[in-house]
Amino acid sequence: MSALMSSYGRLPVTISHGEGVWLWDTDGKRYLDGHGGIAVCALGHANQALAQAIAEQASQLLHCSNYYHIPVQEQLGEKLCQIADMDSVFFCNSGAEANEASIKIARLHGHKHGIENPAIVVMENAFHGRTLATLTATGNRKIQAGFEPLVPGFVRAPFADIEALERIAATHRNIVGVMFEPVQGEGGVMPAQQGYLSAVRELCNQQNWLMIVDEVQTGIGRTGKWFAHQHENIKPDVMAVAKALGGGVPIGACLASGAAADLIQPGSHGTTFGGNPLACRAGLTVIDEIEKGQLVERAGVLGTRIIEALKKRFDHAPEVVSVRGKGLMIGIELANPCGALAVQAAEAGLLLTVTADNVVRILPPYIMTDQEADELVEKLSGVISHFLGQSGDAVPA
Numbered sequence: 001m002s003a004l005m006s007s008y009g010r011l012p013v014t015i016s017h018g019e020g021v022w023l024w025d026t027d028g029k030r031y032l033d034g035h036g037g038i039a040v041c042a043l044g045h046a047n048q049a050l051a052q053a054i055a056e057q058a059s060q061l062l063h064c065s066n067y068y069h070i071p072v073q074e075q076l077g078e079k080l081c082q083i084a085d086m087d088s089v090f091f092c093n094s095g096a097e098a099n100e101a102s103i104k105i106a107r108l109h110g111h112k113h114g115i116e117n118p119a120i121v122v123m124e125n126a127f128h129g130r131t132l133a134t135l136t137a138t139g140n141r142k143i144q145a146g147f148e149p150l151v152p153g154f155v156r157a158p159f160a161d162i163e164a165l166e167r168i169a170a171t172h173r174n175i176v177g178v179m180f181e182p183v184q185g186e187g188g189v190m191p192a193q194q195g196y197l198s199a200v201r202e203l204c205n206q207q208n209w210l211m212i213v214d215e216v217q218t219g220i221g222r223t224g225k226w227f228a229h230q231h232e233n234i235k236p237d238v239m240a241v242a243k244a245l246g247g248g249v250p251i252g253a254c255l256a257s258g259a260a261a262d263l264i265q266p267g268s269h270g271t272t273f274g275g276n277p278l279a280c281r282a283g284l285t286v287i288d289e290i291e292k293g294q295l296v297e298r299a300g301v302l303g304t305r306i307i308e309a310l311k312k313r314f315d316h317a318p319e320v321v322s323v324r325g326k327g328l329m330i331g332i333e334l335a336n337p338c339g340a341l342a343v344q345a346a347e348a349g350l351l352l353t354v355t356a357d358n359v360v361r362i363l364p365p366y367i368m369t370d371q372e373a374d375e376l377v378e379k380l381s382g383v384i385s386h387f388l389g390q391s392g393d394a395v396p397a
């Protein structure tokens with residue numbers, strides 16, 4: 001009997017250690033890491049620069065609290081503002097907390113403009129985290145069930161539908177912002193169509209709404225730009241980042257620009273661990289390693305290579321609805337639920353996740369060689385073909 005709460009349905013695998021894009025279990029079996037700890041391990045495993053920086057920081061100062069100045073937090077804040085072209089940062093410890101900060105900033109924005117019951121537009125099939133406010137913002141009843149009463153102040157819209165947002169603008173006087181993922185992750189790897197973000201930006205300008213992007217999964221280079229919104233020539237007012245930023249050390253960040261950058265004032269928000277020296281040193285090192293290795297561009301190139309190869313394999317397979325994604329955020333939607341495929345993939349030495357019931361999702365590290373990317377395609381194609389074969393659907397080779 002485990003002492004742990006039963007929050008997770010775990011695969012029958014116990015990971016012992018890793019190197020690059022490879023992981024080993026406690027029996028010595030090797031796995032190709034196709035999901036990078038759910039989009040966290042951008043640099044793969046056992047990156048030496050990151051390990052050294054963490055060790056060095058640990059022997060110098062792990063934590064001192066935000067009662068004092070923390071130079072490495074200042075440095076990471078400046079670096080993030082530079083790559084994101086934003087003006088200020090609040091550091092926290094996870095994606096959900098970064099989104100909580102976004103939500104609080106939106107409410108401050110509303111109150112500043114005389115809106116007493118501010119509401120934020122959020123999307124169907126969105127995922128923003130597991131705190132009460134972020135699970136309310138999440139567009140998935142399964143995640144909300146049992147935790148009612150939910151938090152007031154959210155209005156739901158279909159994803160990537162600008163007319164729906166315009167209708168909400170016409171019928172609601174209390175909207176203060178619109179919050180969404182540029183590519184929905186947990187919702188099934190759904191990129192918004194090109195042009196949507198620019199249209200949202202324009203509407204937010206017209207309505208005095210904050211444009212709030214959740215880049216927790218898409219950020220820090222995963223889609224082939226530092227941030228996925230940079231695929232369009234726009235800037236959000238507020239952005240949440242986490243996951244890959246620490247390369248495995250927990251850290252989240254909420255960035256803001258323009259008037260939104262000054263809404264948080266002393267005493268209005270905070271957290272004990274947020275931006276501590278260890279997490280910030282990890283964040284700085286991750287960004288530095290990504291820059292040195294030109295890994296943002298590399299994520300884009302690798303993504304195209306993998307997506308094209310998978311499309312070639314599966315475009316004519318009747319049970320494959322689509323192969324889609326941006327950079328190294330890739331989904332293969334099957335016609336039927338395929339949860340069992342994650343176990344079969346692990347048996348075949350490949351780690352991946354299945355999301356939205358029927359979307360096989362890969363989120364690999366950016367440091368893969370071409371050969372490793374091709375191996376990933378081979379293994380993945382084999383596992384999917386085998387799975388579809390079992391369910392009675394032949395897949396053309």
Ligand SMILES: Cc1ncc(COP(=O)(O)O)c(C=O)c1O
Nearest residue numbers: 094095096127128129185216217
């Ligand atoms: C888009 C998005 N937002 C928020 C979160 C929540 O992040 P965390 O699990 O670090 O709280 C996730 C996690 O998967 C995510 O994908």
